[in-house]
Amino acid sequence: MPADPWPLPNPGPSSGSFDLVAPDEGLGAGTGISRQVQGDVPVSDAERSPRTKRAPKEMPSRFRCSICGTCIASSEGFVEARDDSFVFRSLQPGGGEAAGRVVCRECDQALGFRSDxxxxxxxxTVEQRAEKLEVLVCSLKLQEISDVSPVLADIFPYSSVQERLLQKAELRGFASLPGKPDFVVVVHRNEGRALLTDRNGFYHDVLGCAYRQTRGNVLVVLTRAEPKAEADLFDKVMLRSLSTSGDQPTIGVLSGLGQVLSWGTAPSATQLQQILALMTRAYFREPGQASVGIPASWTKMSKSGSTWCALL
Structure with a gap:
């Protein structure tokens, strides 16, 4: 990697650690929970397996559209820096090229050109960013946060994982997430009837807020809900029931996008690879996925016509 632009920061020997910070609000209010979990946290057999693919401890720096933040290129394809431009041999999915012009696929900003x-x-038109992936884990149960957060940090070490302990009283009309997360995980412990999204769902407004802020980079995890087949991402019977007869069509849409997982006590190898794929997509801020069935309140159109530009 050339000296110009700047190289990735070295996370150092503690790159496997991450911060868990619970605010003095919500369930457990006043406890002031603040802790750092190191790499020796318990892991499942699937996580421990050498066959489980993980993201590298250092990720390429990203060159993002100056308007909407979509990743256009990365340091992996970087060639050199010139007086007024950066030169690349390849682009990320967020960069498009037509008739020799390079544009942002998300907001259509003209970025440059292709030659030879x-x-x-x-x-x-672009800004270079090398920050870690900012992850936020939310749940009504502290134990679910404690169980899921180490999984995320292990599969994607170049991340900073924080927690938000939710309170039922704040869920309706929820409108603000702490910080600026790139990826939000909502964890629900299945204890009977699961009310997740739509009119009676506990997390509908939380997920809507997260969906807008992260451009759709959200994940719903259901614990104590083992899939019937080892290769499945979730309990298909349960999700079909929730989305059809359970009056929660949005959770069905998210499951169709691969953004719902369910397991008993720990994720399977297949689920870990899905988590890795979702976190990688969030890190590179790939263009948002339009999907029929996502509530209109979860998205917002900007004057430029991009679904996400006004939010960043």
Missing amino acids: GLFFLRKD
């Missing part, structure tokens, strides 16, 4: 097989991005 190389992509030239003007320095005033």
